Amino acid sequence: MKAVQIMSYGAADVLRVNEVDRPAPGAGEVLVSVEATSVNGHDVIFRTGELKIVSGRRFPIGTGLDFAGTVAETGADVQGYRAGDRVWGIVHPRQRHVTAGAAEYVTVAANRISHAPAGLSSVGAASLVVAGATALIALRDSVHVAAGERVLVRGAAGGVGTAAVQLAHAMGGHVTALARDHHAELLTGLGADEVLDYRSTTSDRIGPFDVIVDTVGTELHRYRGRLAKGGRMVTVGLSLPALAAIAASSVHGPRRIRTFSANPGSALLSDVADHVTSGALRPVVDSMYPLAEIAAAHEAFERGGAVGKHVVTLSA
Known part of the structure; x- marks a missing residue:
């Protein structure tokens, strides 16, 4: 599968779209077929090495904090999700070795996803x-x-x-x-x-x-x-x-x-979904980039001035 990886710390050109093995979900995990992810400040900080005390110096490192897509497979002891369910979620900040959300597939703990709001596109969900x-x-x-x-x-x-x-x-x-x-x-x-x-x-x-x-x-x-x-x-x-x-x-x-450390789980993501469903919250997307152009998405984020989010798509 294709996955974006940080090959060294630095500017956006250190990002590479590489071929890697598709991961398998462990107990309590879900394998998600990713349709979209967005660029967040956390992704840029990891890429530049400002948080190397957390991410370390072992490369490659995955990138992509969030994702929206469909469940491809569930591991043992997972309840409430089955293949084909539309979900969104957030990769644990420490899950940064090899791959993360900017990949065709991502494994994530089931308590870090929720069902995506009905009727919301993968691009809107990722944003x-x-x-x-x-x-x-x-x-x-x-x-x-x-x-x-x-x-x-x-x-x-x-x-x-x-x-x-x-x-x-x-x-x-x-x-x-x-x-x-x-x-x-x-x-x-x-x-x-x-x-x-x-x-x-x-x-x-x-x-x-x-x-x-x-x-x-x-x-x-x-x-x-x-x-x-x-x-x-x-x-x-x-x-x-x-x-x-x-x-x-x-x-x-x-x-x-x-201030706070935002590390949301399923309950909070479900609350966000409820606000979307009620009409209180809708997506605002500045621009979309294919996975191959994720470096350009990072550069646009760093330039600032965006209205809403820069979203990276993995499906047509």
């Missing part, structure tokens, strides 16, 4: 797995958005941002989206009550907000200052400056900046 799960954890589990609260979403046009705008709206929040002004029509259609151009809007001239969801990872201390009394802020755009701001906020003042 929402990580983005939808991350946004739901941030809004529901980290900052506990309540109806009527004022919510700011930074980086609102990206994959997590577009999901966060939709979910915050569905939870009854009054949503302000911070993005480029030419994304205003799209973001309003997703549920934003107002859209501000981040290039001409300074943090000291907006708010205060009850909740801030940050997907950028910069100037966190400035935006933290725009929280109302009792306000909460969460960031998913991690960087060294962001980690420093998070640490400082836990010491100085009550409005600490929160």
Whole structure:
């Protein structure tokens, strides 16, 4: 089978589409025929070697954190899934040797998948797995958005941002989206009550907000200052400056900046699927690439400016 592998740490040109043996599911695992995957920040960080303390120096390393497809085979002790079921899921971050989600087949623990929403294409599903799960954890589990609260979403046009705008709206929040002004029509259609151009809007001239969801990872201390009394802020755009701001906020003042390690399982993925089924969450896809052009998809991700997700397809 074909699988994308990282042959050394570096730029996108270290990615190769290689022929490898098709894996077999072990006990408690499912073999999925992958139809689509997306490019996530986690994939880029692994490829560049920023997380080599986790991924090590043994090559090749698989890439592709998420996937959507159909069950090809189940291992022993797997219940609730059978061949032909449409599923989506997330590869465990440590499952990075040889192959991962960017491959024709992937084996994954059954507790890391759920049934994909009916009627959603594989491309749409792949665009929402990580983005939808991350946004739901941030809004529901980290900052506990309540109806009527004022919510700011930074980086609102990206994959997590577009999901966060939709979910915050569905939870009854009054949503302000911070993005480029030419994304205003799209973001309003997703549920934003107002859209501000981040290039001409300074943090000291907006708010205060009850909740801030940050997907950028910069100037966190400035935006933290725009929280109302009792306000909460969460960031998913991690960087060294962001980690420093998070640490400082836990010491100085009550409005600490929160973050989390998104490692969702079946229950959370089923919750995301429910939001899709209810109409509260829909995919936003910036571009699609065939597997052979996954390096171009990584390069597009790193350039930034995407509206939604870059998706890599493995089937027609």
